[in-house]
Amino acid sequence: MKDTIIIGGGPAGMSAAIYLRRFRKDVTVIMKDCGALGKTExxxxxxxxxxxxxCELVKNGIEQAKKLGVEIIEDEVINLSFDGNYVVKTSNNEYISKTVLLATGSNRSKLRVKGFEEYVGSGISFCAICDGFFYKNKKIAIIGNGKYMEEELNVLKQYTNDILIFTNDTKIEVDVDFPVINSLIVELQGNEKLEKIITKDNEYFVDGIFVAMGTASASDFATKMGAEVSGNKIVVNAEHQTNIPGLYAAGDCIGGLLQISKAVSDGAVAATSINKYLRSLS
Amino acid sequence: MKDTIIIGGGPAGMSAAIYLRRFRKDVTVIMKDCGALGKTExxxxxxxxxxxxxCELVKNGIEQAKKLGVEIIEDEVINLSFDGNYVVKTSNNEYISKTVLLATGSNRSKLRVKGFEEYVGSGISFCAICDGFFYKNKKIAIIGNGKYMEEELNVLKQYTNDILIFTNDTKIEVDVDFPVINSLIVELQGNEKLEKIITKDNEYFVDGIFVAMGTASASDFATKMGAEVSGNKIVVNAEHQTNIPGLYAAGDCIGGLLQISKAVSDGAVAATSINKYLRSLS
Known part of the structure; x- marks a missing residue:
C-alpha cells in the first residue's frame, strides 16, 4: 500500500513527489512521456x-525525484477507482494507495470536427462509468484505439451490445469484439441531441458517443471518481484537494496560469496538504 | 517613467521581472542581496x-533577467509613496513608475525582547507616516541605525522634537540631530500602553516607539500605502493585487507556503495581472 500515487510526471506531479519524498512518504509517479513540455522546444x-x-526539464525532474527515492513507473493509467483505498489500474498492472494526486496536464482529448462542442453533454460523454447506464440497450459509438478505449468499452458492454468503435483514421491497438470503423470522422450531426456520425466514407446513426481517445486526462479520472469538474478543469480548494477525500489535483488540470512555475508551486502545495491528510489517517 | 518597479530580487520578484520583460514592459528590480535564500546553503x-x-539560484535569476533586458539596481528602498504615479525612493536615488510589485520576503524587523509583541499597536508602530500624528509633541523613540531609520525620522520630526534614537547595540550609519543611545535594549515595559524602554545601562520613559531597523519590509511599504495587511502579511486577491490599484505583492510577504516554488509562481501570476493592468491604463 503506497501513501500516494501521482498520475503524471510533469512539473506539478514531480514537484509534489519531491516534496512528499522529503516528507518520508512512500510515493510512486506513473507517467507516460514529457507531456505538453515535450512539445516545448x-x-x-x-x-x-x-x-x-x-523535455530536458522534465528529465531533470525525474533525476531529482529518483535521487530522493521516488518510484517512477512508465505506464499508462487506464482506470482509477476507490474501494476503501485508491486503485490505480495501468496497462500492465494495478496499484493501491491511500491518496492520489492527478497531475496529467490539461489536454482532454477532443475531436476537432464540426458539431463536437455542440453535443458535449447532449450525446457525447467522456465517462463510461458515469453515463453508460443512460445508454442501456442503445446504439453507441466509442471513439479511441488503445488501452484506455478498451477499458471504457469493458464498462459500456455491460449496458449494450450495439457498439461501434471509431478509430478516427488511426490503427486499432487492442483486440475487440465489436465492429471497428477506421475512417476519418468529419462531422457530428443531430437536433437537440446528437444523432449521427459522418465519416469520410459513410454515416452512422447512434444514440451516443463515448470519447476515449489517447490516454485518459486528469478530468476524466476526476469525473469517474465523482469529483467536481468545471469545463475540463478539476475544482480544488486552496489546499488542492478535490471534494473527494484523499484525491488531489495540481498543475494545468486545475486551470489558472498554464505555466511551469505555477504547476511546480501547485505540486508543492498539494504535497504539503497530502502530507497533512496522511498524518490525519494514522 | 517605468512600467513597473519591483522591490526585491529573490525568486518572486525576479520571476515577475522575467515575465514582465517578456511582455515587453519597462521593468526595474531594486534589490539589496540574496535575502532569505542567502542563508540557505x-x-x-x-x-x-x-x-x-x-545564493547561486538568486544569481542565476539575476543573469536570466539581465539577459532579457531587465534593469537591476543594487540599492536600498527607503520610501514608497504615490503622487499620481508611484515614487520609489532609495538611499541614492528616486524612481517613478506606473505600478509597483512588493517582493521583499517575509522578514519584518522585530525586537526580540520581552514586552515587544505585547505592545505592537499599543505604543509600538512600524510606520511614521501612518502613526506619527498621534505623537504630536510627545516623547518618542525610534529604533534603527541606517537610511531607513533616517527616512522615518524625517517624518517624525514634523510632529515632535522630543525624539531618542536607539541603535540597539549597533553603530549609527547616518548623521542625526537627536540624542543617540547605543546601549542594548533588554525589555519594554508598560501597563495598557508601552511606557518604558529598559536598556542594559538605563531606562527611558517614552510615549511610543517607531521601529525602523535594518531595511523596510514589504509589509512596511504596504502599510505606508494604506494597503491591507494581516499580521505582517500583505493581503492580495487571486491576481496578487493589493487593495491599492497598481500595487501588487508576491512571495513570502503575502504568506502561504514559504517556498521558492510558490514565490516563483506568485511572481508569474503577479506579472500577468500587472501586464493586464498596464494595458487598461493605456
Missing part, C-alpha cells in the same frame, strides 16, 4: 534557468 | 535542480 521563463528544453 | 526541493545553493 525552449523554456526561458522558468526562474533559475536561462534556457532549457522542455 | 542547499536547495533540493525546487523542481529542476538536483541541488543548488540559495
Amino acid at each position: 525552449v523554456v526561458e521563463n522558468y526562474y533559475g534557468f536561462n534556457t532549457i528544453g522542455g | 542547499v536547495v533540493e526541493n525546487y523542481y529542476g535542480f538536483n541541488t543548488i545553493g540559495g
Whole structure:
C-alpha cells in the first residue's frame, strides 16, 4: 500500500513527489512521456534557468525525484477507482494507495470536427462509468484505439451490445469484439441531441458517443471518481484537494496560469496538504 | 517613467521581472542581496535542480533577467509613496513608475525582547507616516541605525522634537540631530500602553516607539500605502493585487507556503495581472 500515487510526471506531479519524498512518504509517479513540455522546444521563463528544453526539464525532474527515492513507473493509467483505498489500474498492472494526486496536464482529448462542442453533454460523454447506464440497450459509438478505449468499452458492454468503435483514421491497438470503423470522422450531426456520425466514407446513426481517445486526462479520472469538474478543469480548494477525500489535483488540470512555475508551486502545495491528510489517517 | 518597479530580487520578484520583460514592459528590480535564500546553503526541493545553493539560484535569476533586458539596481528602498504615479525612493536615488510589485520576503524587523509583541499597536508602530500624528509633541523613540531609520525620522520630526534614537547595540550609519543611545535594549515595559524602554545601562520613559531597523519590509511599504495587511502579511486577491490599484505583492510577504516554488509562481501570476493592468491604463 503506497501513501500516494501521482498520475503524471510533469512539473506539478514531480514537484509534489519531491516534496512528499522529503516528507518520508512512500510515493510512486506513473507517467507516460514529457507531456505538453515535450512539445516545448525552449523554456526561458522558468526562474533559475536561462534556457532549457522542455523535455530536458522534465528529465531533470525525474533525476531529482529518483535521487530522493521516488518510484517512477512508465505506464499508462487506464482506470482509477476507490474501494476503501485508491486503485490505480495501468496497462500492465494495478496499484493501491491511500491518496492520489492527478497531475496529467490539461489536454482532454477532443475531436476537432464540426458539431463536437455542440453535443458535449447532449450525446457525447467522456465517462463510461458515469453515463453508460443512460445508454442501456442503445446504439453507441466509442471513439479511441488503445488501452484506455478498451477499458471504457469493458464498462459500456455491460449496458449494450450495439457498439461501434471509431478509430478516427488511426490503427486499432487492442483486440475487440465489436465492429471497428477506421475512417476519418468529419462531422457530428443531430437536433437537440446528437444523432449521427459522418465519416469520410459513410454515416452512422447512434444514440451516443463515448470519447476515449489517447490516454485518459486528469478530468476524466476526476469525473469517474465523482469529483467536481468545471469545463475540463478539476475544482480544488486552496489546499488542492478535490471534494473527494484523499484525491488531489495540481498543475494545468486545475486551470489558472498554464505555466511551469505555477504547476511546480501547485505540486508543492498539494504535497504539503497530502502530507497533512496522511498524518490525519494514522 | 517605468512600467513597473519591483522591490526585491529573490525568486518572486525576479520571476515577475522575467515575465514582465517578456511582455515587453519597462521593468526595474531594486534589490539589496540574496535575502532569505542567502542563508540557505542547499536547495533540493525546487523542481529542476538536483541541488543548488540559495545564493547561486538568486544569481542565476539575476543573469536570466539581465539577459532579457531587465534593469537591476543594487540599492536600498527607503520610501514608497504615490503622487499620481508611484515614487520609489532609495538611499541614492528616486524612481517613478506606473505600478509597483512588493517582493521583499517575509522578514519584518522585530525586537526580540520581552514586552515587544505585547505592545505592537499599543505604543509600538512600524510606520511614521501612518502613526506619527498621534505623537504630536510627545516623547518618542525610534529604533534603527541606517537610511531607513533616517527616512522615518524625517517624518517624525514634523510632529515632535522630543525624539531618542536607539541603535540597539549597533553603530549609527547616518548623521542625526537627536540624542543617540547605543546601549542594548533588554525589555519594554508598560501597563495598557508601552511606557518604558529598559536598556542594559538605563531606562527611558517614552510615549511610543517607531521601529525602523535594518531595511523596510514589504509589509512596511504596504502599510505606508494604506494597503491591507494581516499580521505582517500583505493581503492580495487571486491576481496578487493589493487593495491599492497598481500595487501588487508576491512571495513570502503575502504568506502561504514559504517556498521558492510558490514565490516563483506568485511572481508569474503577479506579472500577468500587472501586464493586464498596464494595458487598461493605456
